[in-house]
Amino acid sequence: MFKLKVQDYFSAAHYLKNYEGPCENLHGHNWKVELVVEGSQLNSSDILIDFKTLKKILKEVLTELDHKLLNEISHFKNINPSSERLAEYIFKKVKNKLSSYPNVKVKEVTVFETEKSGATYYE
Numbered sequence: 001m002f003k004l005k006v007q008d009y010f011s012a013a014h015y016l017k018n019y020e021g022p023c024e025n026l027h028g029h030n031w032k033v034e035l036v037v038e039g040s041q042l043n044s045s046d047i048l049i050d051f052k053t054l055k056k057i058l059k060e061v062l063t064e065l066d067h068k069l070l071n072e073i074s075h076f077k078n079i080n081p082s083s084e085r086l087a088e089y090i091f092k093k094v095k096n097k098l099s100s101y102p103n104v105k106v107k108e109v110t111v112f113e114t115e116k117s118g119a120t121y122y123e
């Protein structure tokens with residue numbers, strides 16, 4: 001098996017409902033996102049998928065979140081835009097965009113709220 005990883009960033013604001021602590025107030029993060037995909041079948045160039053393609057797909061998904069108040073995005077109307085839920089959201093969006101690459105499976109997405117704290121979603 002092979003695993004590929006790409007990382008990218010976005011800046012956005014959020015607040016958490018039903019949470020007691022500083023994150024209940026509106027504030028922003030420079031979020032780091034790590035996407036990991038896997039597969040065993042390499043193409044004729046001996047690569048799983050071009051890094052450029054992976055980066056482009058991740059960028060497309062993150063552009064929709066960049067410089068937004070995440071709580072106002074329809075997906076997060078009724079659930080908190082926590083790192084956990086953001087990782088889940090990005091995972092499903094990327095999975096959808098990778099559906100034309102049957103040899104590539106999304107393994108996990110990690111969303112880092114700070115350099116030291118991140119949440120991972122996988123299925």
Ligand SMILES: [Zn+2]
Pocket residue numbers: 014023027028029113
């Ligand atoms: Zn926060």
